[in-house]
Amino acid sequence: MNIDIELIQESKIDTVDFNNLAFGRTFTDHMLICDFADGEWKTPKIMPYGPLSFEPSARVFHYGQAVFEGMKAYKDDNDDVFLFRPDENFHRINKSGARLAMPPVPENVFFEGLKKLLELDNAWIKKGIGNSLYIRPFIIASEGAIAASPAEEYKFIIICSPAQSYYAGEVRVIFAEEYSRSADGGVGFAKAAGNYAAQFYPTSLAHKEGYQQIIWTDANTHEYLEEAGTMNIFFRIGDKLVTAPTNDRILDGVTRKSIIQLAKDYNIDIEVRRVSVAEIKEAARQGELKEIFGSGTAAVINPIKGFKHQNEAFELPEISDSYASFFKDKLLNIQYNKLEDKHNWRVKI
Incomplete structure (x- = not known):
């Protein structure tokens, strides 16, 4: 050419x-x-x-x-x-x-x-x-x-x-109750510029409450957790990793699908299914919610320290064997040619 x-x-x-x-x-x-x-x-x-x-x-x-x-x-x-x-x-x-x-x-x-x-x-x-x-x-x-x-x-x-390494500092989030990132039949699955502009105002309101991001919920009921800011989102309940399925509201993230594959490679129990606000709050109350983290190209993986929904705020525990650290280490070592690339994800220029 x-x-x-x-x-x-x-x-x-x-x-x-x-x-x-x-x-x-x-x-x-x-x-x-x-x-x-x-x-x-x-x-x-x-x-x-x-x-x-x-x-x-x-x-x-x-x-x-x-x-x-x-x-x-x-x-x-x-x-x-x-x-x-x-x-x-x-x-x-x-x-x-x-x-x-x-x-x-x-x-x-x-x-x-x-x-x-x-x-x-x-x-x-x-x-x-x-x-x-x-x-x-x-x-x-x-x-x-x-x-x-x-x-x-x-x-x-x-x-x-x-x-350089992207570090956003400690991140705490609000579960969306009023505003929506995208709607059924819309352009949420696309990386359309307007998707991001529409997030800025609700996120600025979260900042005023001391929170850095929003985890968006489904537009119809606000009962199911879907995506966080500019990241896909994962939840660790016990030793099980859970993430929402992609649909026409959720971006099909490259880092997201890489984490799902790595979880299978390393025999980590992972479920791709709808994740309710009620389930995550109850898991937090019972001490079973170990981690929440976002995934994306810029940050790779960004741990979330706590969340708020309605009048309840939750802090997540500090753990030494975090899935967030495990997956970030594996991904970086594949990307920098320090680990076997069994799925042929690396492309040499």
Whole structure:
């Protein structure tokens, strides 16, 4: 595949303090852009990272046609670079796009463009557990028109940001009672930009009560726990791990499905089923609720220290044999080429 390449005149990498990176604030030298117009995707371009020009009438600003993905590139001790299950991200961005009436990105544009981008910005991928390059592919409607219909022009873009271990501090959550993340038949399963914007206000209310996130419940009854903030959610009751099934309200997370497979590999009892608020509260009262943790690309696994529902607040115990630590260790060692990859999840660049 032809890729037009415009190299940066002078890299900015020497101005970056890689020991003090704020997540998602620093970007590499180059980005990839591919335009869709006249019913087809054009030749991809790699160019210096920088501002883009859009008409004020670009449909993305008015009708929200925007989907994205989150991936990471890892460098092992031999300076080899790997992606983790990138096929899942490719299929999901097109599944998300289809739900918003956007054209699918061709496989060669996604993978060959990404590979070339990572080759050019290889120096930005640092070795060591916790260091990675966060990759953000996204598609937006770029056509200048304010008619309420799908756009006829789009941009597929990939930008990259160096990242360190993601630590959110101690996280406590509120179980949602009023607001909903998504509804039946909606776009909750897609990584649509609007899904995240809709969470900001309810989450800000949780912050005022001293809680960092919300665990969303089903929109119809608010009786079943589904997803936490930007993460899938797991509960450990005794030695059993439980997580909600995916549906059209819940994102089919790559880290989530990896944890489910690892649990099976290591003979950890896991159930994928609906999880009720009442069940988790009762397990907490009885001392059987050992852990709650979220999973996602950025944080990998994020333990949750406590939760609130209605007028009851619960703290979780400190345990030495946490599943959260176990799974995070296994995943990181697979991603950094330190552990056997029996499922062929690693893809070498």
